[in-house]
Amino acid sequence: MVLRVPASTSNLGPGFDCLGVALNLYNTATLTRADGAKLPAGMIAETATAFFERARGAKMEPFGFEARIEGDIPISRGLGSSVAVRLGVLMGLAELARESVAVSREEILKLLIELEGHPDNAAACWLGGFVASAQEGEGVVAVSFPLPPEWRAVIAMPHEPLATTESRAVLPAAWPRRDVVANLQHVALLTAAFAMGRANLIARAMGDCLHQPYRGSVCPLLPKLLPLAGTDGIAGVALSGAGPAVLLLMTSETAAAGVLGRIQQATEELGRLEILICKTESEAARFEVLG
Numbered sequence: 061m062v063l064r065v066p067a068s069t070s071n072l073g074p075g076f077d078c079l080g081v082a083l084n085l086y087n088t089a090t091l092t093r094a095d096g097a098k099l100p101a102g103m104i105a106e107t108a109t110a111f112f113e114r115a116r117g118a119k120m121e122p123f124g125f126e127a128r129i130e131g132d133i134p135i136s137r138g139l140g141s142s143v144a145v146r147l148g149v150l151m152g153l154a155e156l157a158r159e160s161v162a163v164s165r166e167e168i169l170k171l172l173i174e175l176e177g178h179p180d181n182a183a184a185c186w187l188g189g190f191v192a193s194a195q196e197g198e199g200v201v202a203v204s205f206p207l208p209p210e211w212r213a214v215i216a217m218p219h220e221p222l223a224t225t226e227s228r229a230v231l232p233a234a235w236p237r238r239d240v241v242a243n244l245q246h247v248a249l250l251t252a253a254f255a256m257g258r259a260n261l262i263a264r265a266m267g268d269c270l271h272q273p274y275r276g277s278v279c280p281l282l283p284k285l286l287p288l289a290g291t292d293g294i295a296g297v298a299l300s301g302a303g304p305a306v307l308l309l310m311t312s313e314t315a316a317a318g319v320l321g322r323i324q325q326a327t328e329e330l331g332r333l334e335i336l337i338c339k340t341e342s343e344a345a346r347f348e349v350l351g
Contacts, residue, residue: 062347063088063089063091063148065144066184066185067085067087067139067338068181070140070184070301071268071298071302072307073246073250074242074246074250076243078180079247080191080193082185082189083340085336086133087141087148088131089145091127091156094124096124108122108125114163120161125153131144135221137217138302138304139300139301142181147172147345151347169200173200179195179200180301186202187344188204188206189206189340207342210311210312210313211312211340212310212312212337212339213309213338214316214323214335216285216334217335218331218333219331219332220304221304222302222304226278231271240270242269243268243270246265246267246268259295279304280304281306282299282303285297285306288319293312294309294319295310317337323335
């Protein structure tokens with residue numbers, strides 16, 4: 061069995077660190093127990109170490125394992141690639157360890173958010189659909205619902221990746237109250253528009269004052285594509301996560317196919333882009349039997 065984990069686009073403009081949508085672009089994670097195996101390096105090792113430290117409280121000792129992460133989620137582009145890796149490792153280890161200790165879904169989600177530092181992509185991967193999430197003390201509250209099935213997410217991506225730490229470094233330490241209030245208003249309007257399928261409200265509701273005005277300096281696609289919002293089937297435009305990819309939310313498959321030329325024209329001076337057309341994914345990360 062392997063774990064299939066969806067990509068996600070987060071923030072959606074004003075929903076900084078609290079809104080996300082799962083997409084039908086996937087990674088798979090296959091973990092097998094291999095006593096004596098050397099702990100994989102990098103993010104996998106960091107995630108496994110956190111898992112075993114938590115499990116020690118339940119009297120379970122670490123064990124060796126091998127991990128294979130494969131799939132189509134681009135790395136460091138703003139589509140939740142780190143969440144997909146971490147969640148695959150956490151769920152895989154929980155499955156391998158379940159005869160020794162039961163790790164609940166809530167505990168996995170809590171640990172995932174601790175590792176990521178914010179709940180938006182994590183909750184979208186975890187639940188599927190459109191997800192609004194809030195950290196409450198040491199826990200998180202998240203609500204999910206599906207979006208209209210005809211809507212499409214067009215993702216425009218430069219070929220150069222951008223680390224989340226670099227994208228966060230350009231943000232101010234504090235914001236004016238008027239900007240915070242404006243974002244609260246837009247988050248409320250955007251959530252209602254998504255819940256009711258009101259595409260005509262999304263361009264205005266995706267307006268943001270807290271992160272996009274600052275991230276344009278490291279995500280040059282964004283200022284080129286923002287003016288397209290609300291025109292010719294483009295319901296809204298927003299930075300995807302921390303960037304550098306940009307999300308164009310489309311009202312139909314036909315509109316999605318027709319926007320490609322406009323993207324290329326608006327961004328011609330920035331060079332060649334990779335463009336993905338995705339459906340929204342209403343199902344959560346899950347185990348599957350392949351083959």
